[in-house]
Amino acid sequence: QGQRVAPAPRQGSGVGLSIVRELVRAMGGRVYLVPQERGAHFCVELPDEQ
Known part of the structure; x- marks a missing residue:
């Protein structure tokens, strides 16, 4: 059996x-x-290609 390892x-x-x-x-x-409720999201916004 494997050991349980904490992340x-x-x-x-x-x-x-x-x-x-x-x-x-x-x-x-x-x-x-x-x-967010648990953590956060980093968002990237780029302009449309012209």
Whole structure:
């Protein structure tokens, strides 16, 4: 039988979101946060291609 292992806490340096934000801004879009009951959603909005 396998052992039960507690899930690892979700931790990171936060660099990923910073990179996404800069790339999205460079494309004329925006990144925003939508709070949820348990946590939050990060949303990316980009302009339509013309």
